[in-house]
Amino acid sequence: MESKPILSRFRNSITAQSIRRGLTLAIPFLTLGSFSLLFLNFPSDSYQTFLHNFLNGSAVALLTTLYNISLGSLALVLCITISLSYGLLAEIDMYILYPVVALCSYMAFCGGIQDHEEYVFNAEWVFTAMFITLASCILFRRILKLSDRMEKLHTTGAEYLFNISIQSLFPVIIIIAFFAILGYLLRTAWGSNNITNFGAYIFLKIFDELSDNLFGILLYVIITHVLWFFGVHGTNTLEAVSRRLFEPNVSVNQSLLLAGQVPTEIFSKTFLDTFAFLGGCGCALSFIIALCIASRRSPNRKIAYVALPSAFFNISEIAVFGFPIIYNFTMAIPFILTPVVLTLISYIATASGLVPVVTQSVDWTVPILFSGYKATGSISGSILQLINLVVGICIYIPFIRRSEQKETAEFQQIVRQMEQDMEAGESSGNLPLFLSHKYPYNYYAKTLSLDLKNALHRGQVDFFYQPQISREGNIHGIEALLRWQHPVTGYISPPVIFALAYEGGFLNELNSYLLNRACNDARILDPQLENDLILSINISAKQIEENGFFDNTYMVLKKTQLSRIHFALEITERSAMKITDSLMDDIKKLQNNGISFSLDDFGMGHNSILYLQEGIFDEVKLDGHLVTQLPGNGRSRDIISGIIRMARSLDLRILAEYVETKEQRDILVELGCGFYQGYYYSRPLPMDKLVEYIKTAGNTAEGQR
16 A cells, blocks of 8 residues: 555656656657668668768768767766756756756766777666766755855855856765766776776676576566666667677577578577567557557557657657656556567577577667568568567557556646646635746646647637526627637636646737637627627736737727627636726727626625726626525625625626526526526537527526526
8 A cells, every 4th residue: 555655756756757857858869869770770782782872971971970979879868868857857046057967977987988998978878877867966956955054155246147156066076076986986996997887787797697598588678678667778778788698699590500500599689679679668569559559548649650650660769758658657567568478479489490590680770570581581580570569469458548547537637736726826816837847737737738739729729608698588698718628638727728828928829819719709600699799708917918919809809890799808806907007098999999898706805996996897797606605695695785786886787607596596686686697597608509599598598508
């Protein structure tokens, strides 16, 4: 029972999140390096001849350079992306120092990059680089907190960056010196510079006696994928093991063939790449095809479609980091189990003679079927690959469905929490900043913000319309209610939508979209009306403050030629709107052109009274919380009675929201409220249902739902 909280805490820790985000940021560089290697080693003799002769070999030099600076420098890339992610999560003001500290600490630990037989940023050094990166970031953060107490370091009046630099002076010196000394002691004790690559050193020692048997190869497969699962590029981390201990077996088989003997060595790096690692780590090709078949979530299917072409060439990072599999404990079982099962199947098929042993080294980028045939010299190698592919798909499918259920539930829970935080913020006047690094769910909020922007471009944000009924039972107006149905979390509340658009910097784009959408719907509805009708569109104080809002609104509404529908802009009372002379001029301009203003959620708050004093509004909407408490709360009744008397004296229309029962409506009639909106009459309706409602309602809408 206690293991789940521990795993959950680890997954949500800064360390785990920085690894996951760092790997995600590294995807473009991994993909660039993988495809550069693919184009360099594409298995075609005519292609290779052309490539080496084209521009006197310049194409080869270019592709080699691209590989060397991306996948060939994987340790450098991950050192930067992981430390940058850690800094953004830990200390936003000083995040830029984290990559510098991590990179300098790593190079100090290695003793520089000149005196090594190997390039210290290549893929084999990934494990060491990630370990030093995380250790240096953790130390830097903790020492910074200690140095915050040293007020003498602060120089009053000096520029901000200078004080930050001085504050980080001692932490930087201490950390880099620590790793430089640690690396020096290791090299001195072992008498070798390359001991600082302790990841490769440890794994070489582990597998030195195990490379020629089934247990050793299975252990290699398991450790490779456990490393992958925890965010370490397992294939490249164990590159030294596979290259030095496994791959020579192919040469042994070739020597036996030349001597006229039967090849005997089953296991090799090519054996694993060809039969167990189809599409990359975890048999990614099986995973991606299973995702296409079993996924019920549109985002996951899109990830699968994007990743599928690269997976045919055994480039798995897009799928593994995009789904994600990293730190997804539900997917850990099939991710590790699938290559183990495929290794056993391939071993049995080869040991029994159904498939020839591997006698030809094949680059890992060679696609399925071709690689199976080339490695074994037999079509049976390709058939074994197909069988393994299908087995992998069958293993993955149930786990994908289970993972999606958990992922969806978690995302939905977080979005509901965001809606609660927004509601609480509106009540207190302290609105949450969803995209701020201080907000606990900012990563999900950023995902939602990006999804919202894409939904606008695709026309997936809609309006539902809720009828407003007069005391006589006639349809007085309709309120346009924003509806965005996210494919994972369902409908998201409008205040959250507006907040995401505002913080994401595309509120103007959302305003323009909604105005045009409402006008297009009004053009459809207008010819079908027999009487005049008010169409209310919700706007927030943040929208009003955007440059060009009133001019854009005026131009859009002016171009909409309507005979029966009249527009009203509805402003939420809880929004802190600043009343200025220019704002009053803009509002009067719209009012003079037939556009009225309604004050939503009107109570007895200070803002409400101030707004009425300015004479901006033509209508007030009673706070729904007051309306719902009418039958059993005498205070609510007295407050509403006072509001109605005040509104009448100011010649304002009064409309009550949240009218859900006949009893509520009758009390409102008795108190003098003349217009009503709520479930007693109708739920919010899409445009086609609204048209049906208006046609069937006729002159009365008594009790229609």
